[in-house]
Amino acid sequence: MAPVRNTRVLFNEYAEGYPIPGKTLVVDKSETIDLEGAPLKNGQVLVKTIAISVDPYQRGRMSEPGKTTSGDAYELGKPLVNYVVVKVIRSENPDFAPGQHVYGMGDFSEYQILTDLSTWKVLPETRGTPWSAYVGVLGMPGQTAFYGWKEAAHAKKGETIYISTAAGAVGSMVVQIAKADGLKVIASAGTESKLQFLRELGADVVFNYKTTNVEDVLKEHGPIDIYWDNAGGKSLDAALANLNTFGRVVKIGSISSYNSKPEPIYNTETILWKRIIIRGVLVFDHHEQYLDEFYATFPPKVAKGEIKYVEHVVRSLDETPQLVLDQQKGNNTGKAVIVLADE
Known part of the structure; x- marks a missing residue:
């Protein structure tokens, strides 16, 4: 040849x-x-x-x-x-x-x-x-969602989670995992089509972060117990101000600063007096713990249409x-x- x-x-x-x-x-x-x-x-x-x-x-x-x-x-x-x-x-x-x-x-x-x-x-x-x-959904983004949930979210039924850029590959998986575990889900995205997708996934509160103030939404529908942070910047700052005592931040990205200077964070004092845990999660740290469980659990769910x-x-x-x-x-x-x- x-x-x-x-x-x-x-x-x-x-x-x-x-x-x-x-x-x-x-x-x-x-x-x-x-x-x-x-x-x-x-x-x-x-x-x-x-x-x-x-x-x-x-x-x-x-x-x-x-x-x-x-x-x-x-x-x-x-x-x-x-x-x-x-x-x-x-x-x-x-x-x-x-x-x-x-x-x-x-x-x-x-x-x-x-x-x-x-x-x-x-x-x-x-x-x-x-x-x-x-x-x-069955690769690195899906694994990030699953590993972060297992390792850092420590979620309990009835808690409230806010997920930024929730219509993305990681965020949309977290929405579905959180709903399956009985949490109230607040989710943001940047277009109406993405918001509709989040509604179809079962998110309880959806909003456009480009046209709506994040802190106003969290004040109305929170406080929150978990912030799943794909964005960083203003979203993280708003979440810190509206987290419950002993709240958790699962940090897996900072899309707001990838192409520009990072936005300042002002509410860092809440980390101390609310005893907030902020945990960064990188997928390759946790393959040995969770990869076999992930492949045993999620491919059948995706094949059956249970995971969208x-x-x-x-x-x-x-x-x-x-x-x-x-x-x-x-x-x-x-x-x-x-x-x-x-x-």
């Missing part, structure tokens, strides 16, 4: 403010790969990319080294990296067979050769659930730079995902 084109999305320039399509991220079509003849070393596998996750935290890695907020800076001139589902084409690794679908941290490219597969997981062959779900989710899908790497920008600006509806193949 003749070599085929291997389109990639490269990290081209450090971002200041929002990432700019064609400047921060560029689509490269110069590379080719021989799918049959490319040499594989012992332990390596050649894979075809099926689905790629686009997540808010990635903006933090587009800053210069030393200024990042979400891990190491992306490497200039190299492909963007995030969670992917891939299909094995050829394998020199006994743990991975051709035809299997595998989940892990990979390049934004059509094909790639994987060497270190220590953190990659073979996915079950499912019917009725698209592979893209495994980078969203929405995807914002593009079907080519050419569209990726714009999708990244749209997500940072909140213009996507549902989990942002690139789907390059269905099987």
Whole structure:
């Protein structure tokens, strides 16, 4: 077989403010790969990319080294990296067979050769659930929701939770987990279509944070026992002022400051006199504790329609730079995902 084109999305320039399509991220079509003849070393596998996750935290890695907020800076001139589902084409690794679908941290490219597969997981062959779900509701965002709930929310039936940017991949999962556990849910989003989605999920109070004052809503419908913080900034400040004594903040993101200077927080004194616990949750800290339980519990629920989710899908790497920008600006509806193949 003749070599085929291997389109990639490269990290081209450090971002200041929002990432700019064609400047921060560029689509490269110069590379080719021989799918049959490319040499594989012992332990390596050649894979075809099926689905790629686009997540808010990635903006933090587009800053210069030393200024990042979400891990190491992306490497200039190299492909963007995030969670992917891939299909094995050829394998020199006994743990991975051709035809299997595998989940892990990979390049934004059509094909790639994987060497270190220590953190990659073979996915079950499912019917009725698209592979893209495994980078969203059944991937890192869903795991973040589940792990954070188990590890840091310490929720009790009858309590009240406020979830910011609740229509996103993580927040929408938390809405459903909280309702299933008997909590009152206050949820915010930035468009009417997202608010309608939250109503369909069962949220008790929904509001548009762009047009409604967060603190006014929390004063009317709170106080709250848990704040699930995807936003930071003014939302966090309002939550601190309206948390009950011994309230909890589960911090998993700060979208308000990814593309601009952080907003000041004024209500920090409440942390002391209300004895508030603020806990940051990163998904990779808790795989050993909760991953098996997550995969045993949630794929069947998703397959049966018991867990609802929405995807914002593009079907080519050419569209990726714009999708990244749209997500940072909140213009996507549902989990942002690139789907390059269905099987």
